Amino acid sequence: MALGEFDLIDRFFRRPSRRSDVLLGVGDDAALLEPPAGRALVAATDTLVEGRHFLHGAPGRSVGHQALAVNLSDLAAMGADPAWALLSLSLPEVREDWLEDFALGFHVLADTHGVELVGGDTVRGPLVVTVEVLGFVEPALALRRSGAQPGDVLFVSGSPGEAAAGLEMLRRGGSMDSDDPLVLRYLYAQPRLELGRALRGRASAAMDVSDGLLGDLGKLCAASGVCARIDLAELPVSDRLLAAHGREASERLVLLGGDDYELLFTLSAAEADRGQAELRRDFPITRIGEIEAGRGVLCERDGLVVQVAGGGYDHFA
Numbered sequence: 001m002a003l004g005e006f007d008l009i010d011r012f013f014r015r016p017s018r019r020s021d022v023l024l025g026v027g028d029d030a031a032l033l034e035p036p037a038g039r040a041l042v043a044a045t046d047t048l049v050e051g052r053h054f055l056h057g058a059p060g061r062s063v064g065h066q067a068l069a070v071n072l073s074d075l076a077a078m079g080a081d082p083a084w085a086l087l088s089l090s091l092p093e094v095r096e097d098w099l100e101d102f103a104l105g106f107h108v109l110a111d112t113h114g115v116e117l118v119g120g121d122t123v124r125g126p127l128v129v130t131v132e133v134l135g136f137v138e139p140a141l142a143l144r145r146s147g148a149q150p151g152d153v154l155f156v157s158g159s160p161g162e163a164a165a166g167l168e169m170l171r172r173g174g175s176m177d178s179d180d181p182l183v184l185r186y187l188y189a190q191p192r193l194e195l196g197r198a199l200r201g202r203a204s205a206a207m208d209v210s211d212g213l214l215g216d217l218g219k220l221c222a223a224s225g226v227c228a229r230i231d232l233a234e235l236p237v238s239d240r241l242l243a244a245h246g247r248e249a250s251e252r253l254v255l256l257g258g259d260d261y262e263l264l265f266t267l268s269a270a271e272a273d274r275g276q277a278e279l280r281r282d283f284p285i286t287r288i289g290e291i292e293a294g295r296g297v298l299c300e301r302d303g304l305v306v307q308v309a310g311g312g313y314d315h316f317a
């Protein structure tokens with residue numbers, strides 16, 4: 001059956017509505033949505049292309065998960081509550097088992113965060129997935145990249161680098177069905193929405209790590225007009241990463257690897273004193289450095305500024 005002859009969105013993605021702010025969801029010409037009074041609408045979109053943003057032959061469930069997760073991570077970085085999603089699918093062929101898998105990955109993550117798919121579109125073409133996510137935040141509390149100040153303390157959540165290590169295992173021929181925790185971390189990385197909420201009105205700046213900690217931190221510093229100084233000894237290197245790669249390669253994975261959806265954020269020194277312990281109780285966060293006047297990112301080891309060679313892992317950049 002030709003793709004245009006029936007509505008795949010309707011068939012695989014239409015479900016009973018779960019949000020009262022969806023006046024009309026999938027099935028009409030457009031969705032009718034009711035944003036809450038007094039909150040700003042937060043919008044993000046991302047496109048994933050097979051072979052470029054996910055591997056050829058990646059499981060449908062993982063692609064469905066990632067397409068939503070990468071957008072939810074952007075909302076987490078704004079401190080937003082996600083609400084609605086739109087999906088545009090370009091498919092070379094209709095493979096029902098793959099689509100069912102894709103829908104499962106998408107819906108499981110959507111349900112976890114109370115997100116409702118309210119519309120979509122399908123076309124025939126190369127495998128490309130575009131998702132748009134909409135959410136809300138009080139305008140004054142939204143997290144931005146631009147608020148870091150000299151004297152602020154720099155943190156990162158979780159264990160960045162693990163997803164890149166998992167991707168590397170798959171690129172070297174590892175099975176997509178592997179239950180290795182590093183592979184699972186890459187295929188099903190979880191966005192940090194709860195942490196983003198906890199940072200509202202607290203962090204001076206925030207962004208998610210999608211292209212690698214070092215590069216993304218450079219963007220935060222540029223937006224804020226400041227310099228970041230990182231102590232390499234403070235980097236969170238997980239035991240799993242250390243066991244698989246040793247210290248030096250692990251550090252490069254932490255600094256240059258992408259796809260973990262962790263959050264990078266700054267707290268004023270006073271806020272760090274006041275709120276750090278409470279944040280630590282609820283979230284795995286690590287202090288990795290500080291913000292000072294200047295430009296760019298400096299990496300230090302034993303008090304000396306060192307150059308981080310990206311050459312060995314530049315395919316993660």
Ligand SMILES: [Mg+2]
Nearest residue numbers: 074077208210
């Ligand atoms: Mg982002």
